[in-house]
Amino acid sequence: MTTITHNDTVIGTIGSGDTGVANGANGSGSAAAGTAAASSNSAVSLADIPTVPIPEAQQADIQKFETQLARYRSDDLDPEVFRVYRLTNGIYGQRQGGENQMVRIKIPAGVLSPAQLDMLAYISDTYSRGWGHITTRQNVQFHFVQLDDIPQLLRDLASVGFTTREACGDTVRNVQGCHLAGACPHEVLDITHWANATYRHFLHNPIAQRLPRKFKINFSGCATDCGQAMFNDIGIIAATRPSNGGVERGFRVYVAGGLGANPHPAIALEDFTSREELLPTLEACVRVFDHYGNRDNKLRARMKWLTDILGIDELRRRIFHERRFLLASASWPGGIPEEVAEHGDEPAGVSSEVAPTPMGQGTPVTLRRPGNYERWSDANVVRGVANGSVSAYAWARLGDITTAQFQALASIARDFHAEVRITNRQNLVFRNLTEGQLPQLFARLEEIDMALPGAELARDVVACPGADTCNLAVTQSRGLADAIGNRLEEEGLADLGGVRTNISGCPNSCGQHHAFDIGFFGAERRAHDQSAPGYQMLLGGYVGQEKIHFGKRALRLPAKNAPEAVVRVVRRFADERQVGELFHEWLGRSGGAKDVGLSLKDLDTFPTPEESPEFYMDYDETGPYEVQLGDSECAT
Secondary structure: OOOOEEOOEEOOOOOOOOOOOOOOOOOOOOOOOOOHHHHHHOOOOHHHOOOOOOOHHHHHHHHHHHHHHHHHHOOOOOHHHHHHHHHHOOEEEOOOOOOEEEEEEEOHHHEEOHHHHHHHHHHHHHOOOOEEEEOOOOOEEEEEEEHHHHHHHHHHHHOOOOEOOOOOOOOEOOOEEOOOOOOOOOOOOOOHHHHHHHHHHHOOOHHHOOOOOOEOEEEEOOOOOOOOHHHOOEEEEEEEEEEOOEEEEEEEEEEOOEOOOOOEOOEEOOOOEOOOOHHHHHHHHHHHHHHHOOOOOHHHOOOHHHHHHHOHHHHHHHHHHHHHOHHHOOOOOOOOOHHHHHHOOOOOOEOOOOOOOOOOOOOOOOOOOOOHHHHHHHHHEEOOEOOOOEEEEEOOHHHEEEHHHHHHHHHHHHHHOOEEEEOOOOOEEEEEEOHHHHHHHHHHHHHOOOOOOOOOEOOOOEEOOHHHOOOOOOOOHHHHHHHHHHHHHHOOOOOOEOOOEEEEOOOOOOOOHHHOOEEEEEEEEEEOOEEEEEEEEEEOOEEEOOEEEOOEEEEEEEHHHHHHHHHHHHHHHHHHOOOOOOHHHHHHHOOHHHHHHHOOHHHOOOOOOOOOHHHHOOOOOOOOOOOOOOOOOOOO
């Protein structure tokens, strides 16, 4: 039997009739890693992984998938109907077509158990290509999975409490939460069980199955907003208000945010939402979106467009109207959720002996001491909670984790009795540690190449899957991320704190390029009568303190010059910033994105193909660049 715990309590209950605790993606490679038939050759033994009984509802889901797959194979099921059904079950077609599938695993609030980490190793080794990928929404994804292997893969996942159900498609997607919830000295509430209760409420819920478009919900435990509530369909931030001479803890709910080609900031629904009213408020939001979202034009179907169509005042009115009468619905989720009532939501509290580690975008991380362990401790350890425990990051380059790393992470979690969570910057964090455990943890992470000081430093570059597997991407965003990381290392700038770089392979912002200090999205360029990979550079994005600023366009440039552009901007920021100054504040003082972009204008130059043929090949490619787009299956 395996359980997923938080502060020594089980997060949810996996039992008969329950869909289980589901606990997300990209990369280069060329061929499927294997099939279920080859599982006997796996280096990971399924027999060694502690499992739980698969709930009846989840068994029925898997059997249904097997049946519908057989119908599709026999031409008894319309391919378009099967595509929609497949997506609702978290199975996404790749640009390679044919039998190649991406499998997205939902991990609410990013919580992982040791058994689940072992299962990720097994999935990686048996069905995929030897590694998996962490997404910016706390999912884990595997690519090049063969379609006929999906039913058995789903059974394997279910045996440790995973599900892929509603991880893709026009559904309520994975519910995100702060990765330090319950272990953060700054939090107002521990949102862990709130996020999991929300996930459970909407999973399999009839109102959340066939929405006009995908719907994303994020939780943050305080205004620092490490959960990134400010650019989602619903963002929930723990907050307080005066009450009867004291302070009442509850939430501030933000609605209609989104990124994509047309980013919208989330807007506060009301000043304060009580704990008893939170889930009814969330259901009312989903119902209004279901009723009034655009079902005729996918490009204008997200919740954010309702503010343009209805106006925020009318949108609020309809949500409040829906919430008021929701009591009459059989799905009314009012009051404190049972899970929260049982396990609590008290904040971690602040230590009286240790200064809390600063959190959030722009965190002023400074590596003050020599030595690999000391630098890691300065950058990757979070201190300051009342019980004296600490948390420590394991840095995953590009969000990729190999089979051996998954296995090692599972072993570390067991040996240290630590909680493990996925971060939305594609790393992992070990929680509930003691200071005395840190040297040994560092040594164990160093053995698997996950001990670089990466948290909140310039080397922590985030990228979407890009043209490696995504049908909509026009550039190899992962290759660019790798190249930027390498150039920062070469220039001695990778250890700089307070600057985040995010990359998308197209304008759709799966890599969240709008929301962070330096952003890129891929675009085709034409030079000397040839196509070439290029990027639009944005500067000044920021999310935190219940605010969001979207990055402004600085300049377009060839893909091969983007790393040099980052190096110049990061170096200038390092040289010119004032004490405690955030990147977007420095940018405003320096003339803004356009002025800084003008200083890089010499980089927007293509040599001839004869002079530099590499400018006409994308990263990780060996042939001439060409755009190859497929039908979108909604990659985020």
